[in-house]
Amino acid sequence: MTARAKQDREPAGSLAVARVCVDVPLPHLDRTFDYRVPADLDGKARPGTRVKVRFSGQLVDGWLLERVEETAHEGRLAWLEKVVSAEPVLDPQVVRAAREVADRYAGSLADVLRLAVPPRQAKVEAEPGVPSPDGVPDAPPSDGWRRYPAGEPFLRALAEGRSPRAVWSALPGEQWPARIAEAVAATLHSGRGAVVVVADARDLERLDAALTALLGPDRHVALSAALGPSERYRRFLRARRGQAAAVVGTRSAALAPVAELGLVALWDDGDDLHAEPRSPYPHVRQILLTRAQQTGAAVLVGGFARTAEAQLLLATGWAKEVAAHRDQVRRAAPAVLPADDSQLARDPAAASARLPSVAWQAAREALAANAPVLVQVPRRGYVPAVSCQDCRERARCTRCSGPLALGGSGSVAACRWCARPAAGWTCPACGGRRLRAAVTGVRRTAEELGRALPGVPVRTSGKDAVLATVPAEAALVLSTPGAEPVAEGGYGAVLLLDSWALLTRADLRATEEAARRWFNAAALARPGERGGKVVVVADGGLATVQALVRWDPAWLAERELGERRELGFPPAARLASLTGPAAAVSEFLDVARLPDGVQVLGPLPVGEDEERMLLRTARGGGLALAKALHDAAGVRSLRKAAHPVRIQLDPHEL
Known part of the structure; x- marks a missing residue:
């Protein structure tokens, strides 16, 4: 359209001003901009639609958030150039939640909206929708929730349209997909919708199957990035159009549009997959809690283990505990036995497989x-880290200083960073030429156990090939944490090896993460009454091991929260990290107008030519700190600073 034709355009008869969030990732542009709506776009330019606008001389994407009669802008408004699609894909409630999430994490609204709505697929929009079944589903049975004193009242409250908030400690062996499906069904029975988020595709598949079995087809949709662009957008539109009352999915489903939201649920909230790796790095738990707070929806945060954040919800009285009595826990839990590496079995084959005698006996039985x-x-891997046989110095690449590793039996050590073989490696410390395993991987362990137990099938489950289930027959199943397959009838024994690799991680959540991985694996074992045993190769005096032996994740979470309070770490306090080149971080702090009471910690080296500064404040000062950091980022983007600084509020890994 020519410039003259644009000038001759007539504005819409009413609500002629559109407020648009431009999709430009610059902090100083994190606000809405007003545009005039031409009469020829009046019918299409609805709140929630994708639009094109002229911004700084370029045609850019944007979101039409609302239409109003007048503007506070004193100059002449530019025209709304184009409505990309008349489909209002952005729900107003999602916009409100996205704005609050952006403010909490010192981010921009456009960044959060990009996480909320999948890319458009024009052909999918033209397809006829699948109508939802008429009526509401029947109230679900409550037999499974009766094992928890507060479980049946929680389910009944959902069915009656109330909004309870619960932190659920699932019993070992619990069919958690069935319990969550019952909570969703009770919510749908009350005429409301639900959003449920799980960590990975395997959990989503189990939950999807449980919901289909209980509700029948077409009452819910499952969202994940693995679906592909077209199918993911098709299911998203079903939810946005009100054709599916419930949405379940992985991280991207946290901001899914659901009409009359009545329940938000999260399984295994400690899994690092729930932490968004893209700016502004929000955590799914906080997104769901924000939506619940804004809409008055019920909350269910469940898992076999418990995080300090979930414990804080209980400690403040914001949520109530759903847990079984101790006698019920004892009946459902396997027998947990700690064992030390020094107690290796006398059998040489078992010793080579790093199995203490109690673990060897449990496996044989x-x-x-x-x-x-x-x-x-x-x-x-096989041997992901090697060291010098003589002096135990970690073996590193002579070119890039990366760690050396062995890919298989008889293979030559190679660098994990640059992949350069190290056939002629010589230890720079002592001159030794022999290598030993510093860390043993799952494939090497499988090889050793296969030799120790000849004739027994050995299966592995990990990054390259993750098993969903295994049959109820004698077999060794070796898995990395998080990839454990479900066994029909439960495992006869669960062996937790190399515990030091989890407990000695230099991370704030090392104890919590070790407990989460152990509880999740141990929950797959048969009850102790049926011979189920769990052997953890660790010092029995450690708090993490004691919590597992007693099957008491609540005690460990309360202890962890207490330590965080003493140290002043999240969730007891708000913490921000600034990461980037030293000069850029220093400049950022010079620009930032930090609120009173903010403590600056650091700098900490985090890599070549990069450092990290930590900023700590009380929980009540978190929003003020986030605003100060966002404003400082805006000043630097306006000045076109050469080097970026990454801002993370309450980072999951620290």
């Missing part, structure tokens, strides 16, 4: 009873 045995190994 389970296999004799024709039950599978799960072995959890914290590291992938």
